[in-house]
Amino acid sequence: MTPTIPGFDLRRVPVADGVELTAAVGGSGSPVILLHGFPQTHLMWRHVAADLAAEHTVICPDLRGYGASDKPADSDGTAYAKRTMAADVVALARALGHRRFALAGHDRGALVAFRAGLDHPDAVSRLALLDILPTLDMWDVLHGAQAAVAFHLYLMAQPPGLPERMIAAAADDFFGHFLDVWTQDPQALPAEVRAAYLAASRAAVPSIVADYRASAAIDVVHDRAAREAGNRLAMPVTVLQQDWGAALGYDAAALWRTWAPDLRHRTVGCGHFMAEEAPREVAEALRELLAR
Template sequence: MDDSLFEGFRTERVRTSGADLRCVVGGSGPPVLLLHGYPQSRHAWHRVAPSLVAKGFTVVAPDLRGYGESTALDPDGAEAYSKRTLARDQVELMQALGFTRFAVVGHDRGARVGYRLALDHPERVSAYASLTVIPTIEIWDRVNRAFAFNAYHWFFLSQPFDLPERLLAGDPDGFLAWTLRKMADGRDIYDPRALAAYHAAFRDPAVRHAMCEDYRSAMTVDAEAESADRAGGRRLACPVLVLLPETSLAASPHPLDIWRSWADDVRGASVASSHMMPEDVPDFVVGQLVPFLNGAR
């Protein structure tokens, strides 16, 4: 895939104990791991990563296991795509690149990998930023008609193998175009090169299968793990920044109050934006991240 969106970055492939991960790496200074969401790849960060490098950070932006150009060595089963497994991938990736402690910024599915990483490996994570999400178990506790209608893919992709895989194969380009347009609230926010990367990946049956397994894990092993965390009182030890579209603020309880039940140090900000904050409002994202990351050094 074309990495010209990341001028001055190098592209690397790193094998972990369970996956081959493709990533871009750039800059110097404190390391920041950027984790993308569904249905994207590392290219989702092309408007954020260069700005963080310019502000003095080292940036690592991988494709999550099964997404983009990253592959799982054993691609079957919800456990293979649990957030615990994906978080372990990132620890091993950063270790291979020479980073034992780093900040984590995640959007959408990447944010879910990010807080699992912070819970399971607190010694690794200096700070955590969540874009657009609350913990998965908190979602399941609050599912209503509006959520089910707007987040239809949670329920479709998590259906048993291989129903969604078969249906997605009928028109992958059409499904992805619809999904990306809806998640951007119909706005023209995508760079053509990023769109080309998303479509190229989604045409691969293995990538579509990985996305389904990702959502199946949310229904099963991820929910079970988070239920155990909550029951046991496990909390994120690092500072937490929560960035939200303004439309999220109408939820009750407030998303920041939900996060404060998971961490002691939580701050947040909102902006008029679609779900796709890294591509929709990159200046806002960078403007919030830089002082937060500098303060957490």
């Protein structure tokens, strides 16, 4: 049986032509939307969501292409653009009766949240981004042998066909690799949750690859245009990150300030899956952001 977030209801919500998202919804009060990362589903927020639901309506969708949400074919390279996925989030909120909401994202979900903040500043009141860099900065700081830590970015950036076949041939090994090496506390991913992540990812190889491929193509185009136009995040922003900067040779907070004038940046002493490894610290940071 697939784990769930206690006290939350699962809903199917239309967000675009032929696309529905599955979202866990719970609590009451001002809305907060939480977006998951790779290779996960909305379950990654189970601790934080239950905590925040005491004061807020908390909405945890599976992104398009992931989990139990729809997985449209990517015929023209835009189906998994972060602009498209951000529009899904705004449509989800409006379908649930919310025109303005706080938004937090981890990993891939943070890239979607970043684009939502740029494209929909009237809808996004507060923004939290967990353990990413913006797409342009990410590609800029990856170089030399150190870029081997991000081999999956380069693999899934390749033209359709080979990446999908390679990953599908050893899906549990591929996705399980990241669940293993990106966490400092294996107990944070119980066996039933890990199994749910692997099953969901195994069933979504083409759409997951399309999501990553977009970040080497159309997302770069959109983010470069935003940078050249001087677009910045207008809302209060909190960024939580591991200290990758020392290893890769960049100042993460300085990079983020070019995008977010109202920024609070914090280094977190845990692995990549911080909402599961350090849920109290993440919930505390979100509450601080919501109070700003």
